[in-house]
Amino acid sequence: MRLTIVVGMTAGGVGMHVRSLVQRLGGLGIEVGVAGPPETEERFDFTGAGARFAPVRIGSAPNPPADLAAVRSLRRAFRGTDVVHAHGFRAAALSGLALGRRRTGRVPLLATWHNAVIATGPKRVLIAGLERLAARRADVTLGVSSDLVARARELGAPDVRLAPVAAPRVQPAKRDADAVRAELGAGDRPLLLAVNRLAEQKGLDVLLAAAARWAGRTPSPLVVVAGDGPLEAELAAAVARDDLPVRLLGRRSDIPDLLGAADVYVLTSVWEGRPLVIQEAMQVGLPVVTTAAGGVPELVGDGATIVPVGDVAAVADAVSALLDDPSARAELGERGRKQAGTWPDEDDNARLVADLCRDLAGR
Template structure:
């Protein structure tokens, strides 16, 4: 049995956090033990992790405030738990774990980045300076790995591409619209676009709303659903009113029924300015949704252009609207075929069982063998 300690900046409804929860599920199903440590107070997934028998501990740190006491608290948790491997995720947790290793024994430390850019030159400098304190850095897209090496954030021989994975059984296919159509007030024959993600600048929802305004000129009955919360909501509501699309764009806030929304939608759309490797694209693929997404980060690794979806340049509402219109012009059979290709692609490359096996091999290659 392996004892794995995961460290995260926080626990909320976002891609990296979702991935750690899925890893916990996969490792627990194989008889391994996991502990999750959140630097700040956790806000999500507590019930799900509790059902898996995974304890969650908080370091009690405040967002944006360096606190050296976090090192002492993490040191104590590591001494108590005695992990075989410490696996940190996201830049703050990665740096904290590396520094903490100066004060406590860790048999293996693996650090996972989840984006092409994790916040500028200072953070990249900290990665360089603390690199000797970990065995391996991984990133979630091949493009991110390439850029990290190119910018000398991590030496080539100490970084590895490890994609996110998904539990396929959690996302089914089917387009039964009736029950959600009633709740959301959407006509059963409407073409429904879905976007899922925090309402933050990097997701570039203003670009999406501008594109959707053009789409409505040809398909006035279409609807855009946006699931997520964030600080940009007031500005986005204002933009919808100014564009006159407030009746066709539905800001749903936080939703815990994303699989159902994906079964309900006809297509998925993403307008991000940058990404790492979005979990949500794997979820949309597993749901059999054709996609129109910006060609940033690892998106082209998740979406096969012209096969399972369409790629567009970022920050270009004209091309985004053109590709959305192109997809809407496809027949039902053509849309279904594109969605089937999406599901096939994700099942072949990103099934969580495969990903857990790959992580286990990585842990073992760093000197750990189950049962030892």
């Protein structure tokens, strides 16, 4: 069986998930190709994981001329394929345009929705049209969180299912925690970690505002943020202007080392589906403070401290309470580790996709 996976521009969890599928589906009897931007292939090396690759420019925002060109490229990429699996509603919408309406004999379309739309105004209206197209053209839609499942149903998707995306199993840290803390300049100060794309969805303005409150503690925690993105210059200017105890580390390849050195993981996002780094933090028993963003509450259960989205005081107070009580930190970390043991793993994800592909191809 031949499967073509379609993916757009991504720098994080979606690309990691697709690479995980590519690595595993071959062993389940499925020949995999990936169609997407060359930049995404360069970052995640799908060919190195065993897939054939077709370059298709799928941008992160609507662009009618570029989208029309992408549809033409997808039609070429879909020749000879038995099933298409699109990741993200834009990839699903463009794949749906390339394949045409659902009908007998059409190549089946499986779509996984990873993110909600948080745009407003005219842009929101335009994107809602793409969401509706993605929902109605897919034969089966998978949502990584319950709110995405509900949204796809609302827009007319004929068959929608919850399909949690698993994080990779965290590799052991390669460096001693004290050495990592020394490199970061933390010393004996509490070390707070966030791993994020530096984008509006991540609510990093809330994290910086909370850091301003923590600056009054003795000793004041050091907040380190790993990741890059469009807000990098703006955030760096805010850190310098307000003299905040925050370091922007840029992209890092040593996340296990950072997790092993930190005292608390902090997520302040406006929306998340099933964030991989929270899963990684909880796997290793690092206590987590997170906003109640999207699918996060159903992911973490009682294994993390959950605060309202956008509430600076709640974030600051929750972290301070953990820093003041080492036993509470240890207890929360252990609850997180137990919760992590209940999640599906990457093999479960691959088996689900393989079973769905066989079912769709046989219809």
